[in-house]
Amino acid sequence: MYSDRRAFLALSGSALAAIWLAADPEEVRAALRHAQSAASRSPNAWQYLTPEQAADVEAIASQIIPTDDTPGAKEAGVVYFADQSLATWAAAQREPFTSGLNDLNQQVARRSPGTTRFAALPAGQQTALLHEVEKTPFFQMMRAMTFQGFFGNPEYGGNRDKAGWRLIGFDDRYAWQPPFGDYDAEVVTGGRQ
Amino acid sequence: MRPSAISHQPSAISHQPSVSHRSFLGAGRLQHRGVRFSTQETVDFVIVGSGAAGGIIAKELSTAGLKVVVLEQGPWLKQEDFRHDEVDVIFRNGLSNDPAKTHVTFRKTEQEEAKEGAGQFIYHRLVGGGSVCFTANYWRLHEVDFIERSKLGTVAGSGLVDWPIRYQDLEPYYTRAEWELGVSGQAGASPFDPPRSRPYPLPPMPVKSSGVLFERAAKKLGLHPFPAPMAIISQPYRGRTPCQHCGYCLGFGCEYGAKSSTLFTTIPTAVATGKCEIRSESYARKIEVNDRGRVTGVVYFDRDKVEQFQPARAVVVCCNGSETPRLLLMSQSNLFPNGLANSSGVVGKYLMFNGYSANSGVFEGQLNEYKSIMTTRILHDFYESDPKRGFYGGGGIDARFMAYPVLWALGGLPKDGPQWGLEYKHMLRDYYTHVMNVDGHTTSLPVETNSISLDPTVKDAWGLPAMRVTYRDHPDDIATMKFFQARCREILEAAGAKKMWSEPVKEQNFAAHLLGTCRMGDDPKSSVIDRYHRAHDVRNLFIADGSSMVTGGRGQPTATIQALAFRAGESIAGFARRNEM
Numbered sequence: 099m100y101s102d103r104r105a106f107l108a109l110s111g112s113a114l115a116a117i118w119l120a121a122d123p124e125e126v127r128a129a130l131r132h133a134q135s136a137a138s139r140s141p142n143a144w145q146y147l148t149p150e151q152a153a154d155v156e157a158i159a160s161q162i163i164p165t166d167d168t169p170g171a172k173e174a175g176v177v178y179f180a181d182q183s184l185a186t187w188a189a190a191q192r193e194p195f196t197s198g199l200n201d202l203n204q205q206v207a208r209r210s211p212g213t214t215r216f217a218a219l220p221a222g223q224q225t226a227l228l229h230e231v232e233k234t235p236f237f238q239m240m241r242a243m244t245f246q247g248f249f250g251n252p253e254y255g256g257n258r259d260k261a262g263w264r265l266i267g268f269d270d271r272y273a274w275q276p277p278f279g280d281y282d283a284e285v286v287t288g289g290r291q
Numbered sequence: 292m293r294p295s296a297i298s299h300q301p302s303a304i305s306h307q308p309s310v311s312h313r314s315f316l317g318a319g320r321l322q323h324r325g326v327r328f329s330t331q332e333t334v335d336f337v338i339v340g341s342g343a344a345g346g347i348i349a350k351e352l353s354t355a356g357l358k359v360v361v362l363e364q365g366p367w368l369k370q371e372d373f374r375h376d377e378v379d380v381i382f383r384n385g386l387s388n389d390p391a392k393t394h395v396t397f398r399k400t401e402q403e404e405a406k407e408g409a410g411q412f413i414y415h416r417l418v419g420g421g422s423v424c425f426t427a428n429y430w431r432l433h434e435v436d437f438i439e440r441s442k443l444g445t446v447a448g449s450g451l452v453d454w455p456i457r458y459q460d461l462e463p464y465y466t467r468a469e470w471e472l473g474v475s476g477q478a479g480a481s482p483f484d485p486p487r488s489r490p491y492p493l494p495p496m497p498v499k500s501s502g503v504l505f506e507r508a509a510k511k512l513g514l515h516p517f518p519a520p521m522a523i524i525s526q527p528y529r530g531r532t533p534c535q536h537c538g539y540c541l542g543f544g545c546e547y548g549a550k551s552s553t554l555f556t557t558i559p560t561a562v563a564t565g566k567c568e569i570r571s572e573s574y575a576r577k578i579e580v581n582d583r584g585r586v587t588g589v590v591y592f593d594r595d596k597v598e599q600f601q602p603a604r605a606v607v608v609c610c611n612g613s614e615t616p617r618l619l620l621m622s623q624s625n626l627f628p629n630g631l632a633n634s635s636g637v638v639g640k641y642l643m644f645n646g647y648s649a650n651s652g653v654f655e656g657q658l659n660e661y662k663s664i665m666t667t668r669i670l671h672d673f674y675e676s677d678p679k680r681g682f683y684g685g686g687g688i689d690a691r692f693m694a695y696p697v698l699w700a701l702g703g704l705p706k707d708g709p710q711w712g713l714e715y716k717h718m719l720r721d722y723y724t725h726v727m728n729v730d731g732h733t734t735s736l737p738v739e740t741n742s743i744s745l746d747p748t749v750k751d752a753w754g755l756p757a758m759r760v761t762y763r764d765h766p767d768d769i770a771t772m773k774f775f776q777a778r779c780r781e782i783l784e785a786a787g788a789k790k791m792w793s794e795p796v797k798e799q800n801f802a803a804h805l806l807g808t809c810r811m812g813d814d815p816k817s818s819v820i821d822r823y824h825r826a827h828d829v830r831n832l833f834i835a836d837g838s839s840m841v842t843g844g845r846g847q848p849t850a851t852i853q854a855l856a857f858r859a860g861e862s863i864a865g866f867a868r869r870n871e872m
Contacts, residue, residue, distance in 0.1 A: 162712070166713060166716075187383055241710070245697050246378055246697050248700070250378040267720075267723055268661055272537040272538070274663060275536065276497040278497075278659050280500060280657045281501075283500075284503065285498075
């Protein structure tokens, strides 16, 4: 019984891993292509953010968790998490969010005359600016919001297709039997097996 | 049980959730079960708090035939209300005190002005209290915990004293707690364990990869690892479903009912007597006294913030080491101008957090620590204070799960590297299923100036004085944390960690253990309650919870809180029966 279950779990586990690893990045991108960029959405798409704020949030979140061969904050819909949170349970954060983003955009304007929004900066300048402000409460807030949106339950609007959980290998099955990992699979001790 | 990563998160979204949007939890919170008493009727007991201690005393008194009303701040949730939602439970305070409503201020010394947001102190607000949400580590104190003052002498800058009771006095009640609630473990597995009258009722939980690595490494170092005793049932027990290894213990309620909280054990028994009403969403604000100095009942806010008064022959306070002293201090009267039962001036003082040291290691193979319970192997080789170290202190070490995805991403990786960007993303990707922690759980000395008091200016959402925490670790507590950090790192290294990092040891401004604030003692001048949990100053007032503890143990206080509760419940039922109140 025990070894059957073990074998089954080993198989199902590796199968899941294989599906993810085998996925062609281009296929992943194609699957995500329908997710339009935040800025091009109509104003009605947002519960709280303005389209300009949404574009900035998405740009900041994409710096925090960039997209490479796996989805980043953009594909995971972190900006939708931010919008939904600020519209509802994180309403107390609206003021610090708005004033923090305004401050950041003022720095953008000083840095690149003619540019008024963070999202409009070239990527390299975005990175440089965020390094300058990474100790500020606003950046720390955006960082926390990004990780909550990337790794929180998808019902909050982020972590789309469980992109955050897939990245780190977290499987939301919430019911398991031993062995749980490689090292306890090597021995049978302590348990009731 | 300090959830290590929680303490390191930045004060972003987590600290100031909106008060206007309720948590997703609590769909069934308005459904009442069992008997109801009128506020016109004088019941035998009001118990304030339904948690680790109150939930047990409710059962002890009601099964003795006494009429009991339990006032609980939080909602009465059902098993199916508990969900795996990290954003809600950890970041929206779904089950715990919400700093946006129950404000807390913090300062390190009495000279400073305490500020909101300067510290984080977690206790739980729901029927079953912290017993629903704790990690379920279930360590007994050892014989030495009760007599360290006589054994070691005074420790400068501390109020270290012996307990008025000994391990032998408490042993039968540890055993009752383990059997009535359901604890999994292996008796005799640790050479340092104190004597016990019965084995654990259930075999240990299955070992995890962290436990295997920890056990191998510790043995290589000549240490004595053993299966962690856990208040989680490894097999069906008294009609309850065993653990399904979902991985969501720390901070969460168990949707299988496998964690042995009072919500799933003693409270249903109490309700089934027809003598005990659990009155949830009822927030006590004052214990009333008559002109003879006896308590007459409790004033509380109901769920609509309307003030009510429940008269009773006696009151038992079980609100955690945080809210218990606060309630006593708020219960000032002409007879008790410094707060109820506070002629000693000791109410709120000698607060203890327990020390902690967190150390992570990354391994070649997959551990998948997010599955199953938090910890399966521990060791007590450094439990006792050793004068050769040059400072007071001791503790235990465990191998444990690091944190849930969001918490881990926010605070689980090394602080000296990048905290965002592609490299950070790759660390998240590469480490999560390969990481484990080896953590130290250590002593806090009782220091008189470490305290819970009433904030002079900040009020909570009910207009009551906010809780003010004053706390600075004793230098020996810091030295102990550093000593344990070094031992933990040796274990990680011996286990073959290919990368390792530690949280720097620093003075704590975070706690989930709030202990010692109404300490037990024989002398009414230096303690709040006697050895039977009766307030020295008030014959019909009893206090039993983490506040009763004279010393803080080695970081896992719940077993002791619950053993004390079984013993207190038995004593108090006897006083009621013999009309000695």
